[in-house]
Every structure is written in C-alpha cells, then in structure tokens.
Amino acid sequence: MDMTVLIVDDHPSFRTSARELLEAEGYEIIGEAENGTTALRAVEELKPDLVLLDVQLPDMDGFQVAEQLCKLADPPAVVLTSSRDSADYGSCIQICGAHGFVPKADLSGAAIAALLTA
Amino acid sequence: MIFARRPWLYFGPAALVAGAIAVALTVTSDHEQHPALATALGLFVSWSFIFAGLIGWSRRPANRTGMLMVAVGFGVLVGSLSEANYSVPFTLGALFGSVFIAVFIHLLLAYPSGELISRKARVLVIAGYATALVAPLLDSMFAARHTCKPHACPDNLVFVSHNHTAHVAQTALWTTATVLLFVAAFSLLVGRWRDATPTLRRILRPVYLAGGISVVLLAVGFIVTPFSGFGGTLVSVALIVTFTAVPFLFLAGLLGTTIARGAGLDTIFSSVPERASPGEVQDGLRQALRDETAEVAYWYEEGGHYVDIDGKRFELPVDTRRRVVTRLDYADDPVAAIVHDAALLEEPELLEGIANAARIALERDKLLVEVRARAQRYFALLQAMPDLMFRISAEGTYLSYNAPNPSDLVEDEVVGRTLWDRLPRDLADRVLAAGRAALAGTPQVIEYTLDFEDRKRHYEGRFAPSGDAEFLMIVREITRRKQQQQELEASRQRIVAAGDDARRKLERNLHDGAQQRLVSVSLSLRLAQAQLEENPAGAQEVLEASREELARALEELRELARGIHPAVLTDRGLEAALESLAARAPLPVEIDGPRASLPAAVEAAAYYVVSEALANVTKYAQASSVKVTVEQVNGCAYVEVADDGVGGADPGRGSGLRGLADRVASLNGKLAIDSPPGAGTRVRAEIPLE
Numbered sequence: 028m029d030m031t032v033l034i035v036d037d038h039p040s041f042r043t044s045a046r047e048l049l050e051a052e053g054y055e056i057i058g059e060a061e062n063g064t065t066a067l068r069a070v071e072e073l074k075p076d077l078v079l080l081d082v083q084l085p086d087m088d089g090f091q092v093a094e095q096l097c098k099l100a101d102p103p104a105v106v107l108t109s110s111r112d113s114a115d116y117g118s119c120i121q122i123c124g125a126h127g128f129v130p131k132a133d134l135s136g137a138a139i140a141a142l143l144t145a
Numbered sequence: 146m147i148f149a150r151r152p153w154l155y156f157g158p159a160a161l162v163a164g165a166i167a168v169a170l171t172v173t174s175d176h177e178q179h180p181a182l183a184t185a186l187g188l189f190v191s192w193s194f195i196f197a198g199l200i201g202w203s204r205r206p207a208n209r210t211g212m213l214m215v216a217v218g219f220g221v222l223v224g225s226l227s228e229a230n231y232s233v234p235f236t237l238g239a240l241f242g243s244v245f246i247a248v249f250i251h252l253l254l255a256y257p258s259g260e261l262i263s264r265k266a267r268v269l270v271i272a273g274y275a276t277a278l279v280a281p282l283l284d285s286m287f288a289a290r291h292t293c294k295p296h297a298c299p300d301n302l303v304f305v306s307h308n309h310t311a312h313v314a315q316t317a318l319w320t321t322a323t324v325l326l327f328v329a330a331f332s333l334l335v336g337r338w339r340d341a342t343p344t345l346r347r348i349l350r351p352v353y354l355a356g357g358i359s360v361v362l363l364a365v366g367f368i369v370t371p372f373s374g375f376g377g378t379l380v381s382v383a384l385i386v387t388f389t390a391v392p393f394l395f396l397a398g399l400l401g402t403t404i405a406r407g408a409g410l411d412t413i414f415s416s417v418p419e420r421a422s423p424g425e426v427q428d429g430l431r432q433a434l435r436d437e438t439a440e441v442a443y444w445y446e447e448g449g450h451y452v453d454i455d456g457k458r459f460e461l462p463v464d465t466r467r468r469v470v471t472r473l474d475y476a477d478d479p480v481a482a483i484v485h486d487a488a489l490l491e492e493p494e495l496l497e498g499i500a501n502a503a504r505i506a507l508e509r510d511k512l513l514v515e516v517r518a519r520a521q522r523y524f525a526l527l528q529a530m531p532d533l534m535f536r537i538s539a540e541g542t543y544l545s546y547n548a549p550n551p552s553d554l555v556e557d558e559v560v561g562r563t564l565w566d567r568l569p570r571d572l573a574d575r576v577l578a579a580g581r582a583a584l585a586g587t588p589q590v591i592e593y594t595l596d597f598e599d600r601k602r603h604y605e606g607r608f609a610p611s612g613d614a615e616f617l618m619i620v621r622e623i624t625r626r627k628q629q630q631q632e633l634e635a636s637r638q639r640i641v642a643a644g645d646d647a648r649r650k651l652e653r654n655l656h657d658g659a660q661q662r663l664v665s666v667s668l669s670l671r672l673a674q675a676q677l678e679e680n681p682a683g684a685q686e687v688l689e690a691s692r693e694e695l696a697r698a699l700e701e702l703r704e705l706a707r708g709i710h711p712a713v714l715t716d717r718g719l720e721a722a723l724e725s726l727a728a729r730a731p732l733p734v735e736i737d738g739p740r741a742s743l744p745a746a747v748e749a750a751a752y753y754v755v756s757e758a759l760a761n762v763t764k765y766a767q768a769s770s771v772k773v774t775v776e777q778v779n780g781c782a783y784v785e786v787a788d789d790g791v792g793g794a795d796p797g798r799g800s801g802l803r804g805l806a807d808r809v810a811s812l813n814g815k816l817a818i819d820s821p822p823g824a825g826t827r828v829r830a831e832i833p834l835e
Contacts, residue, residue: 038661040694042669047687051675083656099335110660131664 029055033073033103035092036081037068045079045134052136063087066093075103077139080125082109082116090116090123097124108140152202153672156215160195160222164188167225174228176298188223190389194218197392201399205493209259212393213252222244229299236302239285240278245361247277249388253356257348257398257491269329276326280319285485287311320367327364331357338823342467344436345488351394356389391682404437406498424454426506433499436486438468443507443516444479450727456517471496473504481507533620536611537564539584544615548833553622555595576606576619580616583608592623603627636807643804654705666691711752723755723773730759732768738775743782747832750808751784753773757801758786759826766790766826780834787827794820805830 030062034042039061046056058068063084080094082089088116093105098108107124113120113128120128127142146552171177171184198214224245226238250273254266261267286305289312334357342348362384370377410433427441442459444452453459461470461482469487473480489496518583527534533553536544539551541564548554556567564573579589589608594601603624611617669691676684706712714722717741727734743751755773762768768790776783796802796818806816814832 038657041661041668042666044672045663048672048675051351051672110664132667133594134668 030077031055031057031073032079033058033060033066033069033075034079035060035063035069035084035089036079036108037061037083037085038074038081041081041082041131045081047072048134049079049136049139054136054139061085063089063092066092068098070096070103076135077143078102079134079139080105080107081110082107090119093123093125099131104143106142108134152199152211152215156195156199160192160218163222164192164220167191167222167228170225170228170234173230175230177228180228183228186385187221190385191218191221193389193392194221197396200396204399208257208491208620210252210256213248213259214395215253217245217252218250218392220248231800232300232302235299236285239301240281240303243277243281244274247273249356249391250326250360252391253352253360254330254333256352256356257488263333266333269326269333273330276319276322280315280323283315283319287315316371316583320371323363323367327360327367330363334360342438342488344438344485344486345491347435348398348491351398352391355387355390355394359384359391361748362387375518383723388687396483402492402495405433405492405497408433410498410502421461426503429506430483430499430503432482432491433503434485434496436489439483439485441503441507442482442484443515444481445515445517448518448522451479452515452518452521456519458518458523473500473502480504504818505705509659521827533622535559535618535620536615537576537580537615537617537618539616541565541573541580541583553620555597567818576618579606579608580618583616583641584610584614624633636810639803640807640811643807651705651709654701654708658701659705662694662701666694710749714748714752718742719751719775722748722752723775726752726759727773730771731763733770734759735770735772736775737772739777739782741777743777744834746812747782747834750812750814750830750832752783753784753808754784754805754828754830757805761794761828762786762788762790762826765794766792768825777834782830782832782833782834784830785827787825789825791822792820792824792826793822794818794826796820802828 033048034045034049034056035128036042036045036059036103040062040109042059046059050056053121054077057075058069060069063086066078066084069075080089080092084092089107089109093107096102096105097122102124105123107120107123107125109116109127110131112130127145129138129142167187168184171187172180174180177183194214195218196215198211199554200211200217201208201214220231220241224238224242226234227242229235229238247270251261254270255261261270282303285301285303287308288301288304289307334353336821338346338349338353348638357614362380365381366377366384369380373757403487427439428442431437431439440453442453442461445452448458451459451461462468462484465487467487468484469490471483471485473482483500483503485496528547530547531549533549534548538544541701543559543562543564546559548559551557556562559567564576567573568576575591575593575678579591583589591606591608592603593606594603601624602622603626605621605623607619607621609619611616669687673684673687676687695824711725713725719742720736739751742748759771759773762771766788768788771786771788774783774785774787802816802818809816809830812832814830817829817831818826819829820826
C-alpha cells in the first residue's frame with residue numbers, strides 16, 4: 028500500500044508541484060492544508076502516514092504543528108520543509124519531534140524515504 | 146613788575162618813609178585839632194593794610210588781593226598830605242585823599258581771587274575811582290567857607306569860588322552818587338554771598354563781615370556827617386574799627402589756611418586708617434580740604450577712564466565757576482582726580498599740600514578701586530547673562546541670585562534659605578557636592594529635571610568658585626534641547642526600525658514570491674526530468690509551465706529591486722524616475738520640474754516623498770488628478786504633491802508618512818501635510834541644499 032501523505036503549505040503553487048512530484052514517485056496524496064489549524068484537523072480526519080509540513084505558515088509555525096502532532100495517540104511521520112535552509116532554524120527541527128527536514132528545492136520521494144528509514 | 150616778586154623790599158621801606166612823612170605833617174599841622182590821635186590812627190590803619198597786604202602778596206603773588214591791600218594802606222597815607230601847612234601837599238591831599246576808599250571797594254569786590262569777575266563789579270569799581278577823583282576836586286573848587294580854623298589852612302590851589310549854591314549842589318550830587326555806589330557795592334557783596342558755595346562762604350565770611358559793615362558805615366557817614374557832627378564822629382569811630390579789622394581778618398584767613406593745611410595733612414596721614422576704604426579716604430579728604438562736596442575719582446588703567454569710590458565709571462566734569470577738577474598725576478600718568486569747590490583755588494597752598502599728600506594714599510587705593518571696577522564689570526556681565534544664577538555658600542545657603550525671568554524660580558524666596566529648603570533632597574545634595582568640587586578646583590556641570598505645575602523642565606547647572614567659601618551656580622534651562630535630543634533619538638530609532646522593517650518585508654516578499662516560484666520551477670524540472678522518457682508530452686507541458694513560472698519570478702524580482710532602490714533614479718535622474726512613477730500611477734499625474742539636478746540624497750528623498758504620496762493618493766484620496774512640483778528656491782529644494790481628492794488626511798496615520806518625515810529630517814528638512822477635509826491634500830517637503 029502506498030504511503031498516504033498530507034501536504035501542508037500556504038503556497039498553492041508548491042502544493043501543486045509537490046503533489047505531482049510525490050504522486051509520480053508512488054506516494055498517495057490524501058489531502059492538502061494551507062495553515063496549521065486546518066492541518067491539525069485534516070490529520071485527525073484523514074490519518075495520513077506522513078505529513079509534509081512547511082515551516083512558515085500564516086497562523087502558527089511548522090514546529091508548533093509538529094509538536095502537537097507528536098502528542099497524538101497515533102502520530103503520523105512528520106517531515107518539515109522550507110525554501111530556507113535547515114541551518115536557518117537551528118535545533119528547532121530536532122526538538123519538535125519531526126523525522127527530519129528537506130529543503131523544498133530538494134524535495135523528492137527518495138529524499139523523504141531516506142529520512143523515514145534513517 | 147619787578148617789585149611783584151619781592152614786594153617787601155620796595156614797599157616795606159616805602160611804607161616807613163611815607164609813614165614818617167605823614168607823622169611829620171600831622172604833628173606839625175596848623176589845622177589838625179587832634180594831631181596825636183590822627184597820627185596814631187593814620188599809621189595804625191595804613192601800616193595794618195600794608196603789612197597784611199605784603200604778607201598776602203608774597204604768599205600768593207598771582208593774586209592781586211595783597212597788592213590791593215597795600216594800595217589801600219598807601220592811599221590812607223596819601224590822605225595825610227592834607228595835614229600839610231603848604232598849599233601843594235595840602236591840595237594834593239585834599240584831591241587824592243579819598244582814593245583809598247575806591248581801592249577798598251575794589252578790594253572787597255575782587256576778594257578773594259583779586260579779579261573782578263562780573264561786569265557789574267568792573268563798572269562799579271571804575272565808577273568808584275572816578276567818583277573818588279572827581280568829587281574831591283569839585284569839593285575843593287567850590288569849598289565851604291569855613292573848613293579850617295580861620296586862616297589855619299593853607300591855600301587851596303584849585304579853589305574857584307565860595308558860591309554857596311554851587312557848593313551845596315555839588316555836595317548833594319556827589320553825596321548821592323557816593324551813597325548809591327556804596328549801596329550798589331553792598332548789594333553786589335550780598336549777591337555774591339548768596340551765590341557762594343559753603344566753602345567759598347567760609348573764605349569770604351571774615352573779610353565780608355568787616356568790609357560789608359565798613360561799606361554800610363561809609364554810606365551812613367556820608368549821609369550823617371553834613372547834618373550831625375556827633376553822629377559823624379560816632380560813625381567814624383565804628384568805621385575805623387571795622388575798616389582796620391579787614392587786614393587782620395585777612396591775615397587770620399591766611400593763617401587759617403596754613404593751619405588747615407597742617408591739620409589736613411595730619412588727617413590724611415594719621416586720622417584716615419592705614420587700610421582705609423576708598424570711602425574713608427574720600428571722607429578724610431573732605432575733612433582736610435574743608436569741602437564736604439569733594440569727590441575722589443580713581444584712574445582705572447584697564448578701562449582707560451576714571452571710576453568713583455564704588456568702582457563705577459566716573460566722567461570728570463568740565464571746570465565751572467563753582468566746581469573744578471584737580472588732577473593728581475604721577476610722572477604724567479594719571480593716578481586720581483579730586484572734584485571740588487572752585488573756591489578752594491583761592492587757597493592754593495592748602496589744595497596743593499593736601500593733593501600731594503592724598504596722591505600717595507590714592508595711589509595705594511587705586512589698586513583696590515581697580516579691583517572693584519573689575520568686579521563691577523564682571524557683575525554687569527553676569528547681570529546681562531540670560532541665565533539664572535545663584536551664589537551659594539559652601540554650607541549650602543543662598544547668598545544672592547540673579548533671575549532674568551522670575552518664573553524660572555522654583556520658589557520666590559531665595560536669599561538666606563538653604564538648598565534643602567528649595568530643592569528636592571537628592572538634588573540639593575548633588576548641587577552641594579558639585580559646588581564643593583568646583584571649590585576644590587574642578588569645574589562641574591550637572592543636569593537635572595524639576596517638576597513644575599504644568600510640566601517637567603530640564604536644567605543644566607554649571608559650578609564655579611566665587612570666593613573662598615562660596616560658589617556660583619549658573620543654571621540654564623535645556624528643556625528644548627532635551628526635547629530635540631529626544632526627538633532626534635526617536636527619529637533615529639524609527640529610521641533603524643524602518644530599515645529593519647523594510648528588510649523584513651523584503652525577505653518576506655522574496656520568500657513568498659520569487660523564491661516560491663523558483664522552488665516550484667525546481668520541482669517542476671525534477672518532475673519533467675522524471676517524465677522525459679516515459680511521458681515526453683507531459684514533460685513538455687511541465688517545462689512550459691516552468692518557463693511561465695520563471696518569467697513571473699523574474700518580474701517579481703524586478704519589482705522588488707525597484708522597491709529597494711529605483712534604478713531609473715540612479716541611471717537617469719529624478720525627472721525620469723518621477724515620470725516612471727507617474728506612468729505607473731492609476732490616475733493622471735502632472736510633473737513640473739526639477740529644472741536642475743540635485744544632490745543624490747535629496748533626489749532620493751524627493752523620489753520617495755512623491756512615491757509614498759502617490760501611493761497614498763491612490764489608496765485614500767479619491768482624486769481625479771495629481772500635480773507634482775519640484776523646485777529650487779533660495780538654497781532649498783521644495784517637493785510638493787497636491788491632489789484634488791477628499792482631503793482630511795491624518796499626518797500621524799501610518800508609518801509611511803512618518804518614515805518620510807524622518808528621511809527628510811535626516812537631511813535637516815521639514816515635511817508638511819496640509820489636508821483640509823474636502824479640499825485635497827498637499828504634501829510638501831522642504832530640504833536645504835547645503
């Protein structure tokens with residue numbers, strides 16, 4: 028069974044590109060959210076295996092969303108992404124409970140898989 | 146005159162010879178009824194005048210008083226010729242025997258200077274001499290029948306007739322004329338006395354008393370003698386007493402001056418304390434000169450003028466009849482000056498002696514007075530300063546103050562109160578500490594704030610020592626400076642914040658715009674790459690979409706770059722940059738100017754003023770057109786954006802206008818916004834070009 032994915036990003040163009048790219052690599056995109064609140068709701072509803080989570084969201088940042096997701100009974104895997112470099116965020120990525128970080132420009136199914144198996 | 150220098154040598158022997166002749170004539174006279182008495186009186190009176198006159202003459206050769214007294218004495222002796230038993234001397238005695246009265250009047254009117262000051266006096270003296278010469282001549286020509294014992298008198302050589310009518314007529318005429326002359330002389334003396342200063346009166350008093358009474362008695366005698374022999378005798382006796390008193394009183398005056406000079410010197414050197422104040426020196430001088438009005442002025446080298454005993458500038462008055470200046474110089478350098486009663490010039494030996502003595506004392510005082518004058522000048526300087534000033538003792542008590550604006554005082558009562566009475570405790574402590582530090586030799590400056598009823602006021606206090614145990618606190622209000630400082634700091638903070646904000650916005654814009662698009666392009670390229678072999682048509686579609694996305698990213702980057710700094714401004718100047726702004730605006734924009742290029746910073750400010758103002762017009766003004774004017778007037782650049790919209794703009798609204806105001810202020814310019822409701826908005830920046 029393909030891995031189910033929820034894409035969380037406030038930029039529609041990224042959501043479209045990421046969906047096309049990941050679907051091409053065999054991921055099942057079961058939903059999209061444009062901010063933290065809708066993302067949390069969507070996770071409860073859709074129970075995805077993976078959440079591709081943008082760090083900069085209009086209502087709360089990706090780290091806060093990741094922390095909340097970790098607290099769930101059956102938390103999904105979380106991969107953070109951003110057009111910025113991971114170094115810009117210091118240790119936040121490690122602390123929030125996410126599996127890892129992939130820069131937007133380097134996004135690919137293989138990159139996500141590498142993070143999840145690590 | 147050769148005898149003027151040594152009058153004793155000539156007039157002493159002359160007086161003795163003349164006296165001997167008078168004695169001989171009187172004693173041998175056939176017609177003198179009391180030869181012994183006449184001899185004694187004649188000699189006593191004449192020699193008294195000659196003796197006193199010669200003393201005065203030799204003491205003050207330039208003063209004619211002595212000479213006139215000698216003349217009176219000889220005049221009296223001339224009268225003795227009428228005692229002669231021979232016609233020629235008898236006639237001469239009769240003719241010239243009265244001249245001494247005219248000389249006496251001359252003496253009185255010219256006393257004490259020996260000069261006839263007024264025209265009236267001169268006329269009177271001339272009339273007196275004329276009368277003294279003509280009256281006896283007429284009297285001798287028309288003599289009474291029995292003036293001597295029968296046949297006792299020698300022949301009168303100028304006798305014409307015993308005509309009774311002629312005799313009575315000429316006697317009445319000359320008696321009247323003479324009495325009138327005496328009255329006129331007396332009234333002149335009275336007038337002179339009234340006009341005299343206290344010092345002059347002191348000098349005039351003895352001689353005027355005796356001389357004035359003599360004049361009155363002479364007049365009375367002229368009137369009484371023809372009618373009453375006894376009355377005439379009585380008047381004559383009184384006259385002899387007062388007349389003879391004149392030379393003795395004159396001598397007493399001379400002697401008095403000498404005594405006064407000694408006493409004055411004693412006053413200067415003994416009575417005035419060694420460390421006398423200039424006031425005490427002046428009092429001593431007044432006492433010594435016997436002139437209560439005398440004033441001392443000290444030469445103030447530094448200022449090039451005289452100062453009084455208090456150190457205030459003193460202009461020496463021009464010499465007048467009543468008041469003159471005696472300058473005390475040392476080796477041609479002025480030391481001091483005494484302004485005194487002109488009458489003291491009649492006592493030159495007193496004035497000179499005292500002045501010489503005073504010069505020594507005044508030279509010493511000059512230093513003290515110079516210090517005072519300097520202090521006076523500094524005081525005037527301090528008074529003229531617009532600052533609040535306090536003299537405060539080392540213990541913290543206010544000694545004096547100067548408040549150009551009394552509203553600057555925390556409390557009206559100052560002198561005698563302490564720092565802690567008037568100021569908050571911690572400030573009082575700071576003030577005293579600063580004052581004491583200044584006394585120890587380090588100038589101090591403190592800043593503090595005081596709460597007044599309406600507002601807080603900021604002050605700067607400067608401290609300097611003003612004595613051994615007191616200091617000066619000079620207070621200047623710096624509220625305005627503080628406000629400007631605060632405004633400047635706030636403006637700087639806003640500029641920094643605006644810079645931070647602009648960078649944050651730029652980063653956000655880059656991140657949300659071009660960066661996102663480039664990320665999409667990157668992902669799309671990856672997708673296209675993956676599809677290239679299996680689905681070339683799909684890959685082609687993705688590549689096409691990527692190209693469009695890339696074009697949008699480039700456009701966004703250009704837009705951003707323009708926001709950071711418009712390239713057109715750098716490349717083609719303000720006019721082209723304004724035209725480009727106008728072209729992008731959604732409403733007609735008319736541009737007037739600039740006619741010449743401006744400094745880069747001014748052009749940038751002008752560009753942003755127009756850019757922000759146009760953005761506001763677009764957003765809020767509901768205007769149909771805008772006019773932009775840039776002009777250069779009197780070394781200033783003026784940038785104005787005026788629209789015909791709804792007006793009512795609030796200058797405090799939004800950070801855009803405030804940021805512009807800061808930008809303009811950083812170039813020392815001003816931004817004004819005029820936006821009455823319903824009448825459009827006018828944003829006007831004024832930026833100096835230097």
